Amino acid sequence: MNIRLRLALGMACVTVLVVVMVAAVQFLALRSFLSLSEHERLETLVPALEASLDAQLRRPAPAVLSLAALPRNVDIRVLRGAQVLVQSSEFPAVPPRTPPGYQPIAGHNVLIAPIIVGGQVATAQLASDLLGVLNPLKAYLRALAITAPAAALLVALLGFVFAGRLLRPLSHLESAAAWLGQGGDLRTILPGAGRSDELGRLASTLQATFAQLAELREREAEFTQAAAHDLRSPLAALKTRLQGALVGARTPQELREDMREALSDVERMRRLTEDLLLLAGGEREVQRLPLNLAHLTGEVVDRLRERTPDVRLDFETWGDTRVLGDELLLMHLVENIIENGFRHGQGADMQVCVGGEPGLVRLEVRDSGPGVPPEALERLTEPFYRADPARAGEGNGLGLAIARRAALAHSAALRFVNRQPSGLQVSVDFARQPVAQPELQAQELQMKKSPG
Ligand SMILES: Nc1ncnc2c1ncn2[C@@H]1O[C@H](COP(=O)(O)OP(=O)(O)OP(=O)(O)O)[C@@H](O)[C@H]1O
Ligand SMILES: [Mg+2]
Incomplete structure (x- = not known):
């Protein structure tokens, strides 16, 4: 997998991760906000319930108590001790002696509060269906299930395009390096060299290294040429001497003289070879x-x-x-x-x-x-x-x-x-x-x- 694709996928994964984390925080905040606002709504109903029942009980001939004045989406039950004074038709299974407070019971948000009706203490139980809170949360999750992958896909696409643009100088650099490897001029200015960003600095470093290599190569060639040149003269002299000794008729005295001179040519070459070896320094480690x-x-x-x-x-x-x-x-x-x-x-x-x-x-x-x-x-x-x-x-x-x-x-x-x-x-x-x-x-x- 190339860097461009990896960058795009990496960005998409990071996006999904961030979206999921933000969504989790939002989900928890939304749930507690919905629950809190339902609590407040039920609390505001308590005084209205109290007033309505109190008014009905104070009538000269109180009929059966009615909850008609209160919102239909809230189930209500009013108890005095264990006696039920009034109750909505589908009141959930909330135990009569549940202590006062706000809590989820039997699939409902239930608020239990003491009230005074007809001059006596009673207990009001108000229940609203939990679905009122859960439905908006479910809708939020459904929306998230569509938007998160869509966002990841979009980021991956944009990342792919962006990474392509970002990495373009690198591919230019790669082509230039390949060209140099095939024998191009090592002193050629590399694309991007001189720019202040990371790729620019990489190009400048490579440029400097290639220039050093070029210098090294030139010095090596000079060295080899000079070495060959200095070996050629004694070799040519030796050849001439040996040919002369072979061709002409020589007295033993002359032959000895030829051999002596040949030996001095060989000695010169030996010294040069030894000096070259010493200069190359590859033979032995430096001692201390x-x-x-x-x-x-x-x-x-x-x-x-x-x-x-x-x-x-x-x-x-x-x-x-x-x-x-x-x-x-x-x-x-x-x-x-x-x-x-x-x-x-x-x-x-x-x-x-x-x-x-x-x-x-x-x-x-x-x-x-x-x-x-x-x-x-x-x-x-x-x-x-x-x-x-x-x-x-x-x-x-x-x-x-x-x-x-x-x-x-x-x-x-x-x-x-x-x-x-x-x-x-x-x-x-x-x-x-x-x-x-x-x-x-x-x-x-x-x-x-x-x-x-
Ligand atoms: N004391 C000196 N006075 C004048 N010139 C010098 C002196 N020492 C070195 N040089 C110059 O520097 C050159 C390089 O010296 P170097 O010792 O490297 O080579 P070389 O003496 O010619 O040969 P070899 O490899 O046998 O030493 C010499 O050829 C000479 O021109
Ligand atoms: Mg010398």
Whole structure:
């Protein structure tokens, strides 16, 4: 059953419920009103009955008492003790000694009241048929039995039409979504987007989500293209080398040289594949273990100093530099940033510091190389971005994208600033988290095992 039909039926059911509830209240009110007005009518007859009988008894020669002066639709009986003074022809079976008051007896509303006739106390019993009250109530119920279903039907019809109008934007939205699913432009403005009602807000939310999807799709395509492009060059070089080795007559010396170069092409592709895997981040879960950022950075610095002894690198640490983190990711982060100083800093001096500040641990890498153009600062962490492709050399343009991912995984802030007069400063701020006691002990143990 669709929403439109459900809305219409729901409205009809609610209408029936409301009508029945209101009718029940009205029925009870009407019944007590009719009973009360019958009570009042009988009460107004009592003085007239009293006057009429008293007048008849005071006549010099009282004949048989008559009730002719009173309304015919009321049955009357007057008793003095157990003696009946006068009685209508069809008086109902009301017991003679019923106490005074107003109550339903034997299918009648009966009023019993004391009166004075001929100077003596008597009891007047006035009875009117209950049908006088029940008939209007029955008529009311009959009318209700016709009007309630008619009202429900009318409301269902009107509700169906109204719900159709209300849900029309939803069906437009559905068609638009179906069109997008079949390859339509994800940035198309959706019908209803921008309106302030619920459906408008839904359309705006979907619109924003689709735009994000479009952006994601474009970035994915760019990423794949760049990855394919960077893999193609070493593959082509490898192919040419292997073909050359197969075709021409080669001395063992030349063959070894070919193999060495082929190996370096394979190594380049291996690094690119590993970087891509690391960037995709799907391989392993990010760990959060206690480790000392200064120790980790010191290891990287030692390794890189060995590899590039010509560059002067000052390394400084102070304060408490313990963080909770993933050693592999942090190693990549630190290595990529420092290695960039060596690779892109044109051999200029470098400083690396790791400091424990209140509430955070900061890693700062400064070089005095050429820095990057100001407009490139924002884009350095994009995959495959190189500020100066001519000088990019062997790099894949993935190092800082990996560093950004590692920083994000540690909720650390990664910033790039050009220095004066030249050079680049990269800083990473790790918010200090409270380290649990067992973790602290494990960390201290680890530090004692591997000092420095
Ligand atoms: N210290 C620096 N000085 C000048 N330019 C830099 C520096 N660090 C990064 N860059 C610029 O940012 C670009 C992106 O750096 P990134 O580390 O992502 O890639 P890469 O070093 O070229 O390659 P790899 O993937 O091997 O790290 C570099 O190509 C370079 O143009
Ligand atoms: Mg790099």
